[in-house]
Amino acid sequence: MKIKHTKGMRDIPTIQGLNSRSVPDTRQQAATELARLEHEKARLERNLKMWINNQKKTEGRLRQVEERLALVQQVLVLPAADGSPKCVQARRSLSEESNGSEGKGQGWREITLEY
Amino acid sequence: MAVAGRPIIKGAPVALSVRPRPNFVETPSVRDLTERTLAYLAAGFPIHFRGPAGTGKTTLALHVAAQLGRPVMLIAGDEEFATSDLIGGQYGYRYRKVIDQFIHSVLKYEEDSTQRWVDHRLTTACREGFTLVYDEFTRSRPEANNVLLGVLEEQLLVLPTMSREDAYVKVHPDFRAIFTSNPQEYAGVHEVQDALSDRLVTIDLDYYDRETEIAITAARSSLPPEEAARIVDLVRDFRASGEYDQTPTLRACIMIAQVSAMQDLQPSARDPRFVGICLDLLESKTSFTSEARDRRAKQRKMLLSLIDHHCGNAVKKKEQDRDED
Numbered sequence: 001m002k003i004k005h006t007k008g009m010r011d012i013p014t015i016q017g018l019n020s021r022s023v024p025d026t027r028q029q030a031a032t033e034l035a036r037l038e039h040e041k042a043r044l045e046r047n048l049k050m051w052i053n054n055q056k057k058t059e060g061r062l063r064q065v066e067e068r069l070a071l072v073q074q075v076l077v078l079p080a081a082d083g084s085p086k087c088v089q090a091r092r093s094l095s096e097e098s099n100g101s102e103g104k105g106q107g108w109r110e111i112t113l114e115y
Numbered sequence: 116m117a118v119a120g121r122p123i124i125k126g127a128p129v130a131l132s133v134r135p136r137p138n139f140v141e142t143p144s145v146r147d148l149t150e151r152t153l154a155y156l157a158a159g160f161p162i163h164f165r166g167p168a169g170t171g172k173t174t175l176a177l178h179v180a181a182q183l184g185r186p187v188m189l190i191a192g193d194e195e196f197a198t199s200d201l202i203g204g205q206y207g208y209r210y211r212k213v214i215d216q217f218i219h220s221v222l223k224y225e226e227d228s229t230q231r232w233v234d235h236r237l238t239t240a241c242r243e244g245f246t247l248v249y250d251e252f253t254r255s256r257p258e259a260n261n262v263l264l265g266v267l268e269e270q271l272l273v274l275p276t277m278s279r280e281d282a283y284v285k286v287h288p289d290f291r292a293i294f295t296s297n298p299q300e301y302a303g304v305h306e307v308q309d310a311l312s313d314r315l316v317t318i319d320l321d322y323y324d325r326e327t328e329i330a331i332t333a334a335r336s337s338l339p340p341e342e343a344a345r346i347v348d349l350v351r352d353f354r355a356s357g358e359y360d361q362t363p364t365l366r367a368c369i370m371i372a373q374v375s376a377m378q379d380l381q382p383s384a385r386d387p388r389f390v391g392i393c394l395d396l397l398e399s400k401t402s403f404t405s406e407a408r409d410r411r412a413k414q415r416k417m418l419l420s421l422i423d424h425h426c427g428n429a430v431k432k433k434e435q436d437r438d439e440d
């Protein structure tokens with residue numbers, strides 16, 4: 001079997017050309033390609049892991065932005081009935097909702113009067 | 116009226132959630148009046164309860180408001196009231212400052228201040244569809260109540276121009292108004308302007324019938340009805356005599372009955388403490404002047420005879436005979 005020596009850079013198989021390349025017919029070519037593919041596989045796995053982490057981070061950040069967006073939108077639609085800053089009203093309204101107090105998301109407070 | 120609730124938090128408007136006391140008395144006459152009033156309110160007409168002191172105008176107004184099931188805004192008329200006390204006004208300023216350095220070499224600097232508008236009770240009631248109870252509204256000067264004309268007729272609250280963007284507030288469909296006034300009162304009251312009076316359905320209230328007064332007195336004092344009846348009859352006879360400057364009302368009955376019940380007294384002419392309470396509470400209905408001394412002496416004599424008539428031995432004997440039968 002004739003051994004083919006590498007003469008230049010164009011004889012070194014690259015990752016880009018793998019798909020269109022024929023199956024290597026020599027042991028040396030196969031070993032070279034195998035080593036290159038294993039490296040490429042390891043690189044892609046690292047990439048995938050990084051992208052999955054990035055995706056998780058981005059999803060978390062997106063959720064935060066959406067919550068903030070809802071909060072700011074609520075400030076815009078709440079009537080400034082008492083003349084206090086809208087952000088104060090929004091905070092009050094949100095805290096009343098979370099505390100389950102008399103406000104219940106209304107723009108007023110009720111006290112009981114017996115007659 | 117008893118008010119219960121959390122301490123007031125500054126800022127949010129406060130509405131009343133009205134409900135009857137556990138011992139609230141609803142006799143057929145009260146029920147009939149309530150139903151009649153609710154019919155007018157359901158048709159969208161504001162109600163005006165007019166009557167002398169002690170006829171239960173405010174209580175009836177609150178009772179009717181409670182039936183509507185909406186939060187209540189209670190306003191008490193006052194000479195010092197101006198339109199702004201009803202609708203709100205400009206209170207304080209709101210400052211805004213923007214420093215924009217989005218491009219580091221460009222500094223954009225803006226600063227302005229606007230007056231802050233605060234809604235008062237009428238505006239809040241119109242916006243949110245509350246029930247407005249305007250108690251003794253004739254104590255406010257007529258010009259202060261002018262803003263009500265548009266609210267009651269055109270269903271539009273006109274706010275002072277240039278005050279805020281929404282100078283007109285469309286009145287909420289659930290908004291209802293109940294007014295009370297005392298036409299016999301002469302201290303600190305004003306005439307009602309025709310334009311406002313014409314928009315109101317006025318119901319004249321008189322003193323309640325005997326059964327209602329007995330039921331209310333008994334319920335508010337925990338006295339047995341037959342003992343409450345003696346006190347009510349005494350006060351009603353005194354009222355019928357006309358020998359007073361200030362009409363003795365149901366409040367006098369309740370006061371006598373409550374103090375008697377607390378002191379564990381029988382409404383009896385033989386008990387000097389009970390007689391003393393009656394004299395204290397009923398004699399004060401005549402003005403205290405040196406010229407009225409003779410009149411007061413006559414009034415005392417008449418009161419003692421009324422007490423003897425209603426709470427004396429004759430009544431006790433009559434009740435004993437009735438029990439034996």
